[in-house]
Amino acid sequence: GESVGLHLPTLSVQEGDNSIINCAYSNSASDYFIWYKQESGKGPQFIIDIRSNMDKRQGQRVTVLLNKTVKHLSLQIAATQPGDSAVYFCAENSGYSTLTFGKGTMLLVSP
Amino acid sequence: GAVVSQHPSRVICKSGTSVKIECRSLDFQATTMFWYRQFPKQSLMLMATSNEGSKATYEQGVEKDKFLINHASLTLSTLTVTSAHPEDSSFYICSAHPGGVRGWANEKLFFGSGTQLSVL
Numbered sequence: 044g045e046s047v048g049l050h051l052p053t054l055s056v057q058e059g060d061n062s063i064i065n066c067a068y069s070n071s072a073s074d075y076f077i078w079y080k081q082e083s084g085k086g087p088q089f090i091i092d093i094r095s096n097m098d099k100r101q102g103q104r105v106t107v108l109l110n111k112t113v114k115h116l117s118l119q120i121a122a123t124q125p126g127d128s129a130v131y132f133c134a135e136n137s138g139y140s141t142l143t144f145g146k147g148t149m150l151l152v153s154p
Numbered sequence: 155g156a157v158v159s160q161h162p163s164r165v166i167c168k169s170g171t172s173v174k175i176e177c178r179s180l181d182f183q184a185t186t187m188f189w190y191r192q193f194p195k196q197s198l199m200l201m202a203t204s205n206e207g208s209k210a211t212y213e214q215g216v217e218k219d220k221f222l223i224n225h226a227s228l229t230l231s232t233l234t235v236t237s238a239h240p241e242d243s244s245f246y247i248c249s250a251h252p253g254g255v256r257g258w259a260n261e262k263l264f265f266g267s268g269t270q271l272s273v274l
Contacts, residue, residue: 051195079265086160086247086265087198132197142188142263144197 051130053149062120062152066133066145071114073143075136078107078118080129081147087132090118120150128152157181158250160266167238168274175233175269177248183228184250188263189221192245204231238273245270 056062068076074095079087093100093107093116100107106119116133133145157180167173177187185206190198202223203211210223220242222234231250235242248266 077263084245084268084270086158086249086268088265089263141200141203143200146197 051147051149053151055151055153056123058123058125058152058154060123062118062123062127062150064118064120064131064148064150066116066118066148068114068116068133068135068143068145070135070137070143071111073135073137076107076109076116077134077136077142078105078116079132079134079144080127081132082129090131123150123152125152125154158184158248158264158266160248160269162269163267164270164272166272166274169239170237172234172236173238173271175235175246175248175271177231177233177250177266179229179250179264182250182252184231184252185228186251187225187231188249188251189223189231189233190247190249192247192268194245198247201233235271238271240273243271243273 077092078090080090081087091102091105091107093109095111098109104121108117118131120127128151130147130149132147134142137143159178159180161176165173187204189201191201192198200213201216201221204223204225206225206228212218220236222236225231245268247268249263251263
């Protein structure tokens with residue numbers, strides 16, 4: 044059931060700054076990771092993915108870093124824009140097509 | 155890109171009634187669909203995995219008799235919340251996978267836009 048008083052970690056940045064969102068994953072056997080963006084009242088939107096045989100992958104304005112030693116994943120957003128404001132989730136693939144989502148981070152971008 | 159359509163986007167119902175949510179893959183065949191539930195300010199929690207032509211697999215703690223899943227075709231899965239109660243109020247999201255062999259190189263999950271269920 045729902046936990047009373049639970050709130051999402053929040054990262055507040057200014058427009059134009061670089062943002063770094065972190066995620067710790069739990070399963071050392073996971074071999075595929077995805078970052079999703081979720082705007083209020085909408086479903087998750089794919090941002091970028093990375094396989095466990097890589098430690099870095101770049102997209103347009105976004106970079107994902109994977110540190111398997113400490114089971115840590117990060118999403119870097121360059122030149123953050125107000126439209127980037129959303130909740131960001133990391134997800135790990137720990138079985139065939141089954142994703143486990145992290146707790147999420149709310150990104151607030153001020154103009 | 156691939157599109158998953160979820161309907162309705164919002165539903166308000168009285169306690170004790172049943173609500174059906176549809177999830178359609180519009181331009182691909184989805185052998186597997188997933189249903190998630192999301193409470194405010196929380197992450198997505200997998201409820202069940204829906205496989206075309208067979209019974210759904212439910213996660214621990216999810217009542218299969220309360221959350222009925224039907225995946226009768228390769229493009230449609232439905233979730234019916236039976237005898238809904240206020241504690242069932244939540245954001246329900248489906249996702250679809252094109253299927254195929256294990257491997258995620260070119261196959262990603264595609265998510266619907268979600269259904270906000272409010273039970274009075």
